[in-house]
Amino acid sequence: MIDTRAVYVLWLREVKRYSRSPSRIVSTIAMPILLLIFLGLGFRQANFGGILPKSISYISFLVPGIIGMSLLSTSVFAGISVLWDREFGFLKEITVAPINNLSIVIGRAIGGSTTSMIQSIIVLIVAMVIGFSSENLIGFVTILIPMFLISIIFISLGLILAANMTDIQGFGMIMNLVVFPLFLLSGALFPIKALPSYIYVFSYLDPLTYGVDAMRGILCNLSAFPVVFDIFISSIFVIILLSAAVYFFNKSESK
Amino acid sequence: MCIISIKNLTKQFDNLVAVDHISFKVKKGEIFGLLGPNGAGKTTTVNMLCTLLTPTSGYAKVDEHDVYKNKVEIRKSIGLVFQEPALDSYLTARENLEFHAMIYGMEKKERNKRIDEMLNLVELKDKADELIGNFSGGMKRRLEIARGLIHKPKILFLDEPTLGLDVQTRRHIWGYINKLNKKEKITIILTTHYLEEADRLCDRIAIIDHGRIIVTDSPHKLKEKLGGDIISLKINNNFSRFANELGRLKWIREVKASKGNMNLFLTVKEGNRAIPKIVYLAQKLKIKINEIDLHKPSLEDVFVHFTGSSIRERENNGKLKLENLRKKMVPAK
Structure with missing residues (x-):
């Protein structure tokens, strides 16, 4: 079913394209780093009135959230970049090839997740430079699991959106109406329980909530749910969204 | 020996019948042209034969495979050069070809040999490791033709292969098309609205207008009909x-x-x-x-004879003014 060679070649293309556009690398890393510096340092001495445990500094709390944001935006972007392929004609080259859409979706997802994870690791390194530290050294390896799951989830979401869009005009709207609400609801900036209950119920529907929670559990030993539970829920999101992406790809093709 | 045979093939989009009960056969090894103005249904026909579009009704077989049932088989046996460029500008010429060869499942050794062969054919060997972003329109087109051939298809579809190219480049491309038809013994289906192109290249032409095929024959016989x-x-x-x-x-x-x-x-x-x-x-x-x-009657006369108006009259956008100028620049045969 899955054509590994097709997956590999799509992955290779994504990585090559990424490595050849330094402006894309810089611009997507700049935003999370700016947020990290200004929010992290700006609120360094703020008293959060009991919503954060005393044992944890705000910057430690913030780092997993910002990594989540970085993964979210770069992954949705990677998924939606199918629209650029369509705009520049390359999508046809992929569509007419004798490979199934499952392989195409998986190839794109793994390719996008590679670049997305590289960027998030850079953000994590910058965070350590400006004062973030974790007692959990193994955490730097295990954190790759939630990172991977988050990126696959949001690339799939990007692919689903792209399959249902006719042109690139709606791109800005997606970023504002999809990415930001997902980011704000996820508890990246503050614990979701600090929100009124009629808002934070929506946080439970946001896949990023579980991803950020898992990363925070691994790096800071602070999580709302057990990390294993977060990983489990994220994996379910992966399966649902990947399948939906394949479904919409098939649908958009069989006109 | 017919490698493509279609009968009453129809494609309807909402209210528009883009292709209306067309029928024709393409023989193995020939260059077959679909000639008609923009919007006549040429690209829609090609897309149906390439399994990019599902026909509304009718029958079509490409290399013995049914377009409804055996999409993957058809895709393996055809090469396709699209009307709009479809290259990745972040990749080099060789990488674009490699991508194609790999996605069609070619082994490394065979792949490299074939890529070199095809780069030679279109005379782009010395540009192989340059990014596509720096290529001219004609170079891109040549590379796309090379790419369409990498996986050794039996049939090559060329959708408006010289659209928007200057006269000299156009002649070059014609040269390559002829060369590969002879050298690779490949069947070529091309769509065009350039009469000279159809006349020069095609063994047989189907004149298509408003989604219908008006007449099918060799350029010589079509002219004789006048x-x-x-x-x-x-x-x-x-x-x-x-x-x-x-x-x-x-x-x-x-x-x-x-x-x-x-x-x-x-x-x-x-x-x-x-x-x-x-x-x-x-x-x-x-x-x-x-x-x-x-x-001597030209294909233009043939087109007027069969459709009642010239191909230029059928095309009413500003772009055509430029093309008319270009046509005038083509030296008489």
Whole structure:
């Protein structure tokens, strides 16, 4: 079913394209780093009135959230970049090839997740430079699991959106109406329980909530749910969204 | 030996019937052209044959495979060059070809050999490791043709292969198309709205207009259907006598006379052989010919004959003005 060679070649293309556009690398890393510096340092001495445990500094709390944001935006972007392929004609080259859409979706997802994870690791390194530290050294390896799951989830979401869009005009709207609400609801900036209950119920529907929670559990030993539970829920999101992406790809093709 | 056969193939988009019950057959090894104005349904037809679009109704077989059922099989046996460029500009020429070869499942050794071969064919070997972003329109087109051939397809589809290219580049591309048709023994289906292109390249042409196929035949036979070449004469004296003498000759199909300006128009089968005979007759009758002109029917005449208007009249956007200019620049054959 899955054509590994097709997956590999799509992955290779994504990585090559990424490595050849330094402006894309810089611009997507700049935003999370700016947020990290200004929010992290700006609120360094703020008293959060009991919503954060005393044992944890705000910057430690913030780092997993910002990594989540970085993964979210770069992954949705990677998924939606199918629209650029369509705009520049390359999508046809992929569509007419004798490979199934499952392989195409998986190839794109793994390719996008590679670049997305590289960027998030850079953000994590910058965070350590400006004062973030974790007692959990193994955490730097295990954190790759939630990172991977988050990126696959949001690339799939990007692919689903792209399959249902006719042109690139709606791109800005997606970023504002999809990415930001997902980011704000996820508890990246503050614990979701600090929100009124009629808002934070929506946080439970946001896949990023579980991803950020898992990363925070691994790096800071602070999580709302057990990390294993977060990983489990994220994996379910992966399966649902990947399948939906394949479904919409098939649908958009069989006109 | 038909590699493609379609019957009553139809594609309807909402209210628009883009392709309306068309039928034709393509023989193995020939260059088959779909000639028609923009919007005639050429690309839609190609997309159905390439399994990018599902037909509304009708029957189509490509290399023995049904377009409804065996999409993957068809995709393996065809190569496709799209109307719009479809290259990744962040990749080099070689990487674009590699991507294609890998996605079609070719092994590394075979792949590298074939890529070199194809780069040689389109004379892009020395540009192989440059990014596509820096390529000219003609180079991109050549590379796309090379890419379409990498996986050794039996049929190559070229959708408007020289659209938007300058005259010299266009001639180059024609050269490559002819070369690979002979060298690779591949069947080629091309769509075009350039009459000269169809005339130069195609073994057979289907003229398509408003989604219907008007006529299918070789360019030579299509022109013959118009009745033959036209010889126009301007003579000095004895106009009526000469006209009568010519009218008696059996090998002249038709004589039209315009006495006012002493012009005669003769329809004959082989104009170039007829001229000496006419000159000889005129000398015998002591008639002085001032001017003589031979007009061989062009594909343009064929198009007008079968559709009732010229291909340029059918296309009504500003882009065509430019193309008209270009056509004028093409030196007469």
